[in-house]
Amino acid sequence: MWTERDNGNDAIACNGPGTANPVVLMDDRILAAASSSMAASTPQVSNLNVNKSSRVHIGPKFVSVTQNVQNAEMIKELSLPKYLWDVVKNSSRTERLSCAAALMVLITCITLIIYFTVQTTKSADLFVDKPPHEWRITREMWLAQPYNNSLIVDSFNPLMLVVVQHTVSSPCSKFVICAAQLRNMQHYFIGTYNYDIPYNFLIGNDGRVYEGRGWNIEGAHTFGYNRCSVGIGFIGDYREEMPNHSRVTEAQMNRTLMLLAEGVQSGYLRDDFLVVGAKDLRDTASPGSILYNAIRKLPNYDRKNRFSNLTCEQMRDAFGNSSLIN
Incomplete structure (x- = not known):
């Protein structure tokens, strides 16, 4: 029990009968001061940049992070070869096989067109007009x-x-x-x-x-x-x-x-x-x-x-x- 003269003391440690550890008694002022000290020691985070992660461990909690990517800006910054490579890399195996088959068909068609065009031109050049009479x-x-x-x-x-x-x-x-x-x-x-x-x-x-x-x-x-x-x-x-x-x-x-x-x-x-x-x-x-x-x-x-x-x-x-x- 506290008396008037005990008000100046911040804490009283006492050992009760049969008590192994000391007991510290604190009043409201000490608890408020302790809370303020803990709050001051906790870091304040206003902006946080996270790369390649959707969950971040901050203190005792896991915090979910939503990452917004501006696709249009990223595409503009990429060169055409890098962009194509990125598209191929992010496509599925089925999509890559389909694109490869379509490309082969296109190359085959173009090759056939060029071949027959050249052959037709050669045939026209080799053609000899042989009328049955000169004039x-x-x-x-x-x-x-x-x-x-x-x-x-x-x-x-x-x-x-x-x-x-x-x-x-x-x-x-x-x-x-x-x-x-x-x-x-x-x-x-x-x-x-x-x-x-x-x-x-x-x-x-x-x-x-x-x-x-x-x-x-x-x-x-x-x-x-x-x-x-x-x-x-x-x-x-x-x-x-x-x-x-x-x-x-x-x-x-x-x-x-x-x-x-x-x-x-x-x-x-x-x-x-x-x-x-x-x-x-x-x-x-x-x-x-x-x-x-x-x-x-x-x-x-x-x-x-x-x-x-x-x-x-x-x-x-x-x-x-x-x-x-x-």
Whole structure:
């Protein structure tokens, strides 16, 4: 029991009867001081950085730590090889095998495409165009269908007029391509209009002459003049205003002159025959500005346009017994 004089004492140690250890008695002031001392000695943690751990031992407790990672910022800081390696490293074995299989398929496809492209190019380079004749290709040579065409009336022979047109089709620079194009053209006209290929002769972009209906056969190229003229069609589109127009070559013009000379020698053309473009006789753009300018340079071009608006009979009566020399 404490008395008034005992208030100055902080603690009293006493040993009771039978007590092995001393007993320390403390009042409220001593307990408060002790608590303050313990609180002061405990470290205060405001910020804690933790790497590679989700639980931290602080004092007598385990503290759970939530770690927030800014993925976007981390990706930006990585280079592409490191990023790809990180993706591969963090993927499963199944995902890696799937990606490897897809990559192998892609490489195989690209290799096959390159291989066949190279082989096709080599085949095209090795291809040799071997026509059955140097420049004069008959109907039998380009495998034309047989067709019964009308002959030119004897009263108009030999012919005084050659009409030049263009086919307004794709150009052809090799015999096999030109021959195939003529077969397609003939098939179209027979199936659509029930008549043979309309031109008497065609000039390929390869510089060869292809027989259409041939000499002494009435054509179907220029309405009103088919019975008394020879129609020559240049394969291609010779309108200069068109983006993919054809060009007239020297070989084409030389072979055309050779064909006309053949006609004169065989008696199918008058030696003073005249050449015109289809636009000189009818309201049409044929044979195109490029080809039209080329035939205007020929010595036999009709600069007087004397056959316009005439029938075959009128042409025969007007010029049958007179010279057509310009």
